[in-house]
Amino acid sequence: MNWKQLPLGPLQTNCYVLYDNDKNAVIIDPAGDADKLLTFLQENELHPVAILLTHAHFDHIGALDTAREAYNIPVYLHEQESDWLEDPQKNGSGRMMPEAAFTTKPADHLLQSEGRLQFGGFEFQWLHTPGHSPGSVSYWHKETNTVFSGDVLFSGGVGRTDLYGGDMDTLLASIHEQLLDLPENTVVACGHGPFTDIETEMNSNPFINGFGA
Incomplete structure (x- = not known):
């Protein structure tokens, strides 16, 4: 079993493709640059079976419809963002790039x-x-x-909380109550930037170390 990190789209958001020896694959956050994503899949003769979304912000879904239609595969998303794919204000494209706001089909x-x-x-x-x-x-x-963490935990940082529905206290609680309970040698495949691991972030991430201080 292997995974590949593909920085895609205008914010170089990390898309991940997890694949096995039989060439089956799962796509996590098809962020954009659909041609690059499809080329990678085709050149490696991979057969995607599902798309998992860590959340529905625009920079994580830019190639969503292209990928799902190319392989006729299902998309999974949390129910609390069930209408975000169809709402440019909630998915952030209407706020961050109003001249190119977009929607996708629902999950x-x-x-x-x-x-x-x-x-x-x-x-x-x-x-x-x-x-x-x-x-x-x-x-x-x-x-x-x-652990594919989306924009929850980064190397040396955490996700921003100034967008629609964000909350810093909730974010830090999620990290402490969910991610830090994973084995310390767990690799954290982040939504942006390099991957890290739970132990490193426990020891050196200033946001985590300062939580509750």
Whole structure:
């Protein structure tokens, strides 16, 4: 089992493609630059089976409809952002780039109660980690010991909370109550920038160390 980080779109948001030896794949946050994403999938002869969204901000969904239609695969999103894909104000494109505001088709499946997601040989534990947005989700893949955290936790930082539905106290609580409970050697595959690990962030991330002080 392997995963590839693909910085895509105007904000170089990290899209991740997790794939197995049989060339089946799961796409996490198809951020943009649809041609680059499809080229990677085609050149590696991968067969996506699902798209997982960590949340519905515009910079994480730019290639969503192109990818889902190219492979006829379902999209998963937290129920608290069920209408964000169709609302430029909520997904942020209307605020951040009003001249190019956009929408996508709604998700096929809405996540409700925390638990497992399984697609063939892929199994994820999904964690509700709100704060950056109300429906932010982190996907822990035990086999590769990786948590795909979206914009919840970064290397040396945390997600912004000044966008629609954001809240810093909620975000920090999510990190402490959900992500820091994972094994300390868990790799954190962030929505922007380099990947990190839980132990490093516990020891050196100033936002985490200052929480509750």
